[in-house]
Structures are given as C-alpha cells and as structure tokens.
Amino acid sequence: MRSTTSTLALALCALPLATASASHSARGIVDAADDEYDFVIVGGGLAGLVLASRLSEDSNHTVLVLEAGGTGDDVADRINTPAETYQNGLVKSEYDWAYSTTAQSGINGHEASWPRGKVLGGSSAINGMYMVRPSEVEINAWHDIVAEDDEDGAQYWTWDALHKAMNKAETYSPPSSDIASLARIDDDSSVHGSDGPLHVSYPGYSFEAVSQYQSALESLGVPHNPSPDGGQTHGTFVTTSSINPANWTRSYSRSAYLDPLPPRDNLHVLPNAHGLKINFDTSNADNVTATGVDYSTDYGVSTKTVKVNKEVILAGGVIGSPQLLMVSGVGPSDVLSSAGVEKVVELPGVGSHLIDHLGSAIIYSTSVDTAGHLFKNGETSAEFLSFVNSATAYVNMTAIMGADAVAQLKSDVLAALDDSVNNLVGSYPDEVKEGYKSIYQFSANMLDETVGGIELLLNLMGDGYVGITAAIQHPFSEGRLTINSTSAFDYPVIDPQYLSHTADLQILRAGFKFARQVAQSDALSSVFGDESTPGSNVQSDDDWDAWIKDNVYTEYHPSSTCAMMPKSKGGVVDARLRVYGTANVRVADSSVFPVSLACHLMAPTYGVAEQAADIIRATYNGGRVSGTGTASGSGSEQTSDSQDDNNNGAMAVGPAGLAVVLSAVVALMAL
Numbered sequence: 264m265r266s267t268t269s270t271l272a273l274a275l276c277a278l279p280l281a282t283a284s285a286s287h288s289a290r291g292i293v294d295a296a297d298d299e300y301d302f303v304i305v306g307g308g309l310a311g312l313v314l315a316s317r318l319s320e321d322s323n324h325t326v327l328v329l330e331a332g333g334t335g336d337d338v339a340d341r342i343n344t345p346a347e348t349y350q351n352g353l354v355k356s357e358y359d360w361a362y363s364t365t366a367q368s369g370i371n372g373h374e375a376s377w378p379r380g381k382v383l384g385g386s387s388a389i390n391g392m393y394m395v396r397p398s399e400v401e402i403n404a405w406h407d408i409v410a411e412d413d414e415d416g417a418q419y420w421t422w423d424a425l426h427k428a429m430n431k432a433e434t435y436s437p438p439s440s441d442i443a444s445l446a447r448i449d450d451d452s453s454v455h456g457s458d459g460p461l462h463v464s465y466p467g468y469s470f471e472a473v474s475q476y477q478s479a480l481e482s483l484g485v486p487h488n489p490s491p492d493g494g495q496t497h498g499t500f501v502t503t504s505s506i507n508p509a510n511w512t513r514s515y516s517r518s519a520y521l522d523p524l525p526p527r528d529n530l531h532v533l534p535n536a537h538g539l540k541i542n543f544d545t546s547n548a549d550n551v552t553a554t555g556v557d558y559s560t561d562y563g564v565s566t567k568t569v570k571v572n573k574e575v576i577l578a579g580g581v582i583g584s585p586q587l588l589m590v591s592g593v594g595p596s597d598v599l600s601s602a603g604v605e606k607v608v609e610l611p612g613v614g615s616h617l618i619d620h621l622g623s624a625i626i627y628s629t630s631v632d633t634a635g636h637l638f639k640n641g642e643t644s645a646e647f648l649s650f651v652n653s654a655t656a657y658v659n660m661t662a663i664m665g666a667d668a669v670a671q672l673k674s675d676v677l678a679a680l681d682d683s684v685n686n687l688v689g690s691y692p693d694e695v696k697e698g699y700k701s702i703y704q705f706s707a708n709m710l711d712e713t714v715g716g717i718e719l720l721l722n723l724m725g726d727g728y729v730g731i732t733a734a735i736q737h738p739f740s741e742g743r744l745t746i747n748s749t750s751a752f753d754y755p756v757i758d759p760q761y762l763s764h765t766a767d768l769q770i771l772r773a774g775f776k777f778a779r780q781v782a783q784s785d786a787l788s789s790v791f792g793d794e795s796t797p798g799s800n801v802q803s804d805d806d807w808d809a810w811i812k813d814n815v816y817t818e819y820h821p822s823s824t825c826a827m828m829p830k831s832k833g834g835v836v837d838a839r840l841r842v843y844g845t846a847n848v849r850v851a852d853s854s855v856f857p858v859s860l861a862c863h864l865m866a867p868t869y870g871v872a873e874q875a876a877d878i879i880r881a882t883y884n885g886g887r888v889s890g891t892g893t894a895s896g897s898g899s900e901q902t903s904d905s906q907d908d909n910n911n912g913a914m915a916v917g918p919a920g921l922a923v924v925l926s927a928v929v930a931l932m933a934l
Contacts, residue, residue: 290522291315291530292334292383299570300327300531302879303556304578305538305587307332308385309516309865310852310872311578312532313432316460316520317876319530321884326529327569329536329558331583332358332381335388335517342388343512345466345504346648349724350638353389358382362582362757369740369762371812377757377821379580383534384517386580387505390819392513392651393863394463394503396429398714399494401860404705405827408857409838412829416838419874420827422494428877429870430456436464436508446654447474447487448501454493455503460523461869462507462514466653467646472631472729472790473501473654476721479786480656483777491657496861497713499656505865511649516869536560538583539751541575541591541848542568543607551607552846563752573883574847577825578872581854582744585614585824585835586755588850589746593842595692598745608844611692612833616702616826617742618859619759620818621771622718622734623811625778628727628792635726652722657715657736657861660770663777666711673710676703676739676766687741687763691833698832699741702823705858706737715861717774718818719781729790731782733774734818736861739764744824759821762812771815772807820864825854839882840875851875 302318304311307330319326335358341347353359355378362377380386399422410417418424435455438448446469455463477487480499488498505514512518521532539557553575555568577584588594592607594614599606634650642648660669676683680703688699709716720732742759762768775797782791797810828834830843834857840849853868860867 290524291319291527291532292521293531293533296327296531296533296536296567296569297325299572300325301571301573302326302576303569303571303574304328304576305556306330306385306578306580306583306852307383307532307534308380308578308580308852309387309868310875311576312384312516312520313869313872314576314578314851314876314879315530315532316524317873318879319527321880322527322529324529324573324883326531328532329538329556330383330532330534331537332383332385332534334534335382335384342382342384342515343518344648345392345506345511345513345651346634346638348389348391348513348651350635353380353382354378358389360582362754364757364759364761367759367761369760369812370815373813375759375761375817377582377817378819379582383521383532384515386819387515387865388513388517390865391863392504392506392865393653394492394505394866395655395657395862396492396494396496396866397860397862398496400712400714401709401858404708405857408701408705408828408832412831413838419838419878425867425870425874426454426494428873429866431459431873432456432869433459433461433463435503436462438465439467442467442469445469445471445474446501447477449489451490451492451503454490460519461505461516462509462519463503464506464508465501465504466506466650467508467511468644468650470632470634470723472723472787473721475786475790476654476781477656479781479784480658480719482784482786483780484662485656485658495713496657496715497659499654502653502655502863504651504653506649506651511645533560537562537751538579538587539563539566539590541587541593543592543845545607547846549844550846551844553848563750571847574849574879576875576879577848577850578852580852581617581821581824582755582757584850584852584854585744586746587751588613588825588835588842589755590749590751593844593848602746603749604746608842610830610835610843611694612698612826612828612830612835614744614755614824615688615691615695615833616698616823616828616857617744617757617759617821618702618738618823619742619761620718620734620736620820620859621738621761621767621815622732622818623775623815624722624730624732624796625775625782625794626725626728626730626796627782627794629729629790630792631790633723633725633727633729635724639726652720652724654721656719658717658719658774658777659713660710660716660773663717664773669711672766672769673707676707676710680704683739683764687760691743694831695833698826698828698834701828701832702741702858703739706739709737709861716770717777718861719774719778728795730796731778732818733771733778735767735770735774737859738767740767759817761815768808768811771811772804775807775811822853822856822859822864825850826857827855828857839878849875849879
C-alpha cells in the first residue's frame with residue numbers, strides 16, 4: 264500500500280538582486296569580486312550561505328563569499344529532485360570533493376570514500392536531506408565543556424539556545440493526513456520554527472513498510488517517538504527532511520538563504536573561487552589579525568587577494584576549515600613544520616578530535632514495491648520523486664544490549680581511559696590528549712543515557728531488496744586531519760582511525776545483531792525476505808567482527824576538527840567561535856562540534872550558523888542584531904521558476920548496490 268498527497272500551490276517567484284559594483288548576476292552571484300569587504304566567508308556551503316544571508320541583512324556591512332565549487336545550475340534537476348539523490352546523485356561528479364581517508368588498519372586496510380558537496384550549498388545540495396536533531400542531553404554536555412573556560416559564552420550553547428537557532432532557520436510543514444496515517448507521523452509543529460528560510464517537511468509519498476518498521480521496533484522495546492525534534496530523539500520515528508512541499512523539491516542553503524533574497528548590493532557570492540590562504544598582521548604575535556584572503560578562480564594559475572576590514576569566517580566544513588587554517592600557518596607546530604608552512608599561531612587542536620559515525624547495512628530480498636523499483640519502472644509524479652528514506656530509530660544501548668551488559672561496558676571503557684589515551688592519541692600534543700579525555704568521558708556517559716547509541720535506518724531505495732543501516736553515534740575512536748604541503752589545492756591527510764578502540768566494534772556488533780532481530784520480526788515478515796548481506800552464515804561474534812571490518816563505511820557525519828573547547832583541551836575556537844590566537848577569524852560549521860552528536864548533522868549545523876550570525880552581528884551592532892526588514896528570515900524558496908534557475912541541497916550517494924545506497928546521507932555536511 265502506498266499513498267501520495269496533492270501538490271500545494273506554488274509560491275511567488277524570487278526577486279532578482281540589483282547590480283552591484285562587481286560584475287554579477289541575480290541573487291548576488293558574481294563573476295568578479297571587489298578589492299575589499301567587511302566580511303569574507305570562505306566556503307559557500309550550508310553554513311556559509313546562512314552567514315552571508317544574515318550578515319548582509321545589515322546594509323552597512325559588505326560581505327563576500329568564496330566558494331570553490333560551481334553554481335550547480337547545470338545539474339539543477341538532480342539537486343532539486345529528492346529521489347535523484349539516491350538514483351542519480353552527484354557523488355563522484357565535479358560537484359563532489361571526492362575525498363578519501365588513509366588506509367584504515369581497523370577496517371582491514373580499506374580507504375573510506377568521503378564525498379562532500381563542492382557547489383553552492385555545499386553538502387546540503389547533495390545529501391540525503393535528513394533533518395534529525397540532537398538530544399538535549401548532548402547539547403547540554405557541549406555547554407558544560409565550553410563553560411569550563413567561559414560561562415558567559417557558554418550561554419549560546421545550551422539546548423534552549425541551539426533549539427531556538429535551529430527553529431529560526433526553518434519553516435515546518437506537517438504531513439498531509441493520508442501520509443501521516445500511512446507512515447505514522449505525528450504533527451510536531453510545537454517544537455519547530457514557522458518563519459525561517461529553510462523548508463522542513465516530509466515526503467509527499469510513503470509506503471506501508473514505513474509504519475511496519477516502527478511496529479517492528481516497538482515489538483522489541485523501542486518506543487515510538489511522537490516528537491523527536493524537541494530534545495529527546497530516543498525511539499523510532501519518521502524524520503523531517505529538507506523538502507519544500509509547495510513543489511516537492513529539495514530545500515537547501517542556496518534555495519533557502521540566497522535565491523529568494525531581495526536586492527542587496529552589499530552581498531557578493533563568487534563561485535569557482537578557491538580560498539588559498541589567510542594573510543595576517545603579526546605585529547601582535549599573541550593575537551594576530553587577518554588582513555586578507557588569497558584566492559584563485561583559475562585553479563592556481565593566478566592568485567588574487569581580497570582585503571578584509573572586519574572578519575574572516577571559515578565555513579569550509581570539517582575538512583576545508585582546518586585545512587585552510589593550517590596552510591595559513593595556524594595549527595600544530597609538528598604538522599606545519601613537516602608541511603613546510605611558516606608558523607603564525609601555534610594551535611595544537613587544529614585538525615584533531617576528528618570523529619565520525621561508522622556503519623553498514625544488512626540487506627534482504629523483498630517482493631513488495633520499493634521506491635527503487637517504482638523509480639526504475641517509470642514512476643514520475645512529483646510526490647513520488649520527493650520520497651527519501653526517513654524511517655529511522657535512535658536506540659539507546661540499554662535497549663540493545665541490556666542494562667547489565669551496558670553497565671559492564673561502561674565500567675570497562677572508563678577503566679581503559681589512560682590506556683586509550685596512550686594508544687589512540689599518545690603521539691598528539693598534550694592539549695589534544697586532555698580534550699580526548701573529555702570526549703571519551705562524554706561517550707562513556709552516553710552509554711546508559713536515554714539517547715541513541717545506534718541509529719537504525721530503513722532503506723527502501725533498492726529494486727528487489729531492502730535493508731537496515733546500523734551506525735554508531737558516540738564512538739570512542741578519534742582521528743586527525745593534517746596537511747602535507749603548503750597548497751590548499753592538495754588534499755589533506757584524513758585519518759579517522761576507524762575502530763581503533765575495541766568498544767566501537769563491540770557496540771557496532773550489538774547494533775547489527777539488533778538490526779537483524781528487527782528485520783526478522785513478525786511486523787516485517789511481509790517485507791523482508793531472505794538475508795543476502797551478511798547472510799545466515801554470519802552468527803558468532805567473530806563472524807560479525809570479520810564482516811564489520813570488511814563492510815563498514817562512513818555515515819557521512821564527520822565533525823570536530825576545529826572543536827569548540829578550551830584551548831587547554833585542544834580546542835580551536837572559543838564560545839564565540841573565534842579562533843584562539845586571532846583577533847578576527849572565526850569558524851562556523853560542523854567542525855566546531857566538540858562531541859559526536861546522535862543525529863544527522865545538517866540541523867545542528869544550520870543552528871550553529873544562525874547562532875554564529877547573531878553573535879557576529881551583535882559584535883558590530885552594539886550588542887544587538889539589527890536587520891533590514893527584508894531579511895531572508897521570512898523566506899521560502901519560491902516557485903519552480905526560481906528553482907529551475909538554481910538548486911536545492913544536502914549529501915547523497917547513487918547506489919550500485921543497496922550497501923552503497925544506504926550510505927547516502929547528509930551529512931556532513933557538512934559541513
């Protein structure tokens with residue numbers, strides 16, 4: 264059984280931007296930049312375009328965005344159509360950075376693929392559109408880490424503050440009554456925003472398997488969660504997605520924060536502009552000042568410099584932001600020295616505390632209709648093409664392993680703290696070791712909290728097969744990102760150290776065993792047939808461990824390489840997102856998360872960007888935020904006309920097999 268909703272009326276077309284002094288087209292997208300700006304944002308992805316839109320609301324401030332990728336106009340249909348994310352996505356195209364990790368000893372020497380969006384909108388233009396939020400207990404732990412150094416600044420990072428910021432970003436639309444009934448979705452309006460630029464809703468099409476999946480989890484003791492976005496994500500639910508129900512297209516940072524803007528001569532967005540280096544005035548060595556940014560629009564053939572009057576804001580995500588800091592001379596002295604970069608600021612934590620969600624999929628045959636089957640057979644309604652995987656569950660470890668086993672696991676990992684520090688980060692600077700202890704303690708505390716330790720995601724994107732992805736949310740393994748050259752064009756060295764802590768393998772094993780129980784439950788007997796991956800021959804713990812090491816992949820949620828922590832713990836930014844040792848450089852993206860969050864990272868990254876914009880604007884507006892009255896805050900992306908010109912975004916993977924499909928998420932965001 265499946266259902267569609269009727270298409271809503273389209274909104275009005277977006278107004279074009281007026282021509283500014285630089286040569287440019289509508290909506291502030293330019294083909295050349297001026298010589299100087301008040302704010303230069305490096306990275307026109309999810310967070311960067313939020314910041315650009317909000318900062319340019321103050322007409323007395325000029326803003327430039329440097330985005331290494333293109334506009335994406337030539338692939339607008341593939342961005343805008345949610346189903347294309349899974350069936351014909353942009354991973355491995357020119358709009359994907361296509362990073363890879365180093366060979367990972369914990370997963371049998373495999374190198375993991377790390378796609379990230381290289382386009383206006385960043386990973387929000389190519390991801391799986393999940394708008395899962397973190398839990399209150401996680402954000403309050405974030406607050407407590409920051410409060411160790413700055414109690415006043417920590418007020419920005421309580422659950423209430425971040426919840427408000429996430430709501431500011433969005434306009435929530437509840438599902439239609441038929442979709443709500445079929446997919447078992449509750450109207451969650453009370454905890455959502457109603458007047459933000461980003462559309463947050465649900466697909467206009469669903470399957471009976473979505474509600475059956477939730478029933479299966481309930482039969483195993485996992486509760487249905489009617490309101491997962493209000494600070495308590497434990498349970499099973501259908502997550503919101505960044506979908507505009509007016510025309511069933513992707514809503515992403517470009518279509519939400521840039522395209523609908525009224526004329527603003529103070530905002531320029533320069534695509535195909537690769538940020539190369541931040542230039543500093545080092546006359547005050549303890550607090551250097553950024554004076555400009557070098558960039559290239561021709562892949563390094565020539566270099567241009569833009570002067571910065573107020574601030575440089577990095578929004579290049581978990582990879583781009585720490586890389587640009589390091590090639591600019593801000594980072595660990597050992598890394599800078601080995602790469603041949605002159606040290607400007609000794610900051611040991613840059614690139615450290617790299618955390619990621621790791622998972623894989625169990626796969627079964629099916630005889631029921633799936634999204635993948637209908638897509639292959641020519642279903643083309645807009646409602647159907649808005650369908651994305653969104654039936655999920657965040658299951659706490661007590662529900663998966665039992666209270667006694669979790670208590671023992673927590674005791675074991677806490678007893679192993681010192682050994683873990685020596686084994687995992689023993690060669691890192693002392694500050695990073697101290698930060699790892701805080702992250703480790705957080706992950707241990709989450710083991711017996713009512714918060715998801717494992718995400719279980721239903722996948723209906725295959726043709727003739729279905730699956731469940733299981734992914735760890737609070738890993739004990741921690742990696743590092745470094746550079747090995749002076750050039751921002753050379754890809755950094757990404758070493759997440761997957762499964763370097765044995766507890767992660769134990770947690771994942773338990774998660775996959777539980778996922779198998781879900782798949783084999785009576786509630787899903789009409790949907791899930793024979794198990795093809797890993798197969799019935801995988802039974803013992805050793806069997807599972809061998810399969811896991813050969814088959815896991817990123818869930819596309821890396822974070823924390825510019826962590827918001829005390830400098831003494833390997834932190835990179837303070838509570839106001841300012842890079843330690845600099846007077847006017849901030850980072851505002853998913854790299855600042857101090858801990859791993861049990862969610863997809865898009866929603867909290869929008870929250871961080873909104874919060875950053877408020878902090879920065881208050882700095883230059885006498886402690887208050889003064890908008891122009893024509894801000895993007897009311898904004899919705901508009902009609903199909905405006906979106907035909909542009910895109911819509913979040914992060915994705917086109918599948919060769921279901922295991923690849925299941926790895927398509929957001930992540931990352933972005934981040």
